[in-house]
Amino acid sequence: MEILMSIIIGILFTSATYLMLSKSILRIIIGTGLLSHGIHLLLLTMGGLKKGASPLLGQHASSYSDPLPQALILTAIVISFGVTSFFLVLAYRTYQELGTDNLEKLRGKKEHE
Template identity: 65%
Template sequence: MEIIISILAGILIATGVYNLLQKQLLRIVIGTGLLSHGAHLFILTMGKLKRGQPPVLEDNITNYTDPLPQALILTSIVISFGVTSLILVLAYRTANENKTDNMEQLRGNENE
């Protein structure tokens, strides 16, 4: 199961990097979202997927699920939501003020 989720996380990260290298601002925002989701899956996979195990230690339990990766992912989801919101607002304002969302035109490289 970890191999499948690792492959899925790798695909998400590869797709995110591909979108980060595009010319349109909206694709860059989508790329940051995909990249963060791939990182969330990698963190979850590194915590070892155990189904049906309790996440908290009790007296008679020897086999348990580590709750730390879940807490890290929850914190990371909140942070990535804030970053995505900020990037969306900046992209919207940039597109409105400059009348374009093309990164080459925003950089001033129109002839290349």
């Protein structure tokens, strides 16, 4: 299972890097979202993909799962959702004011340069 998760994480990192190197603000925002999802999966995989009971008082089981990586990832998901929504609003407002989402045009460079 860890090998499959590693392949999925690699695909997410590769596609996020490709999208973040483009000139469109929307592609960059989607790339950062994919990168954050890849990091969440990486943290979950490094925390261990073990099967076990939840660590509750009074429950007797042979093995328990660690809830700390899951709690940290849940917090990171909420934070990345807030940052992504802020970036989307900022990009929409930039497009309304300037009429483009091309980073080269936003920097003031001409197309033939």
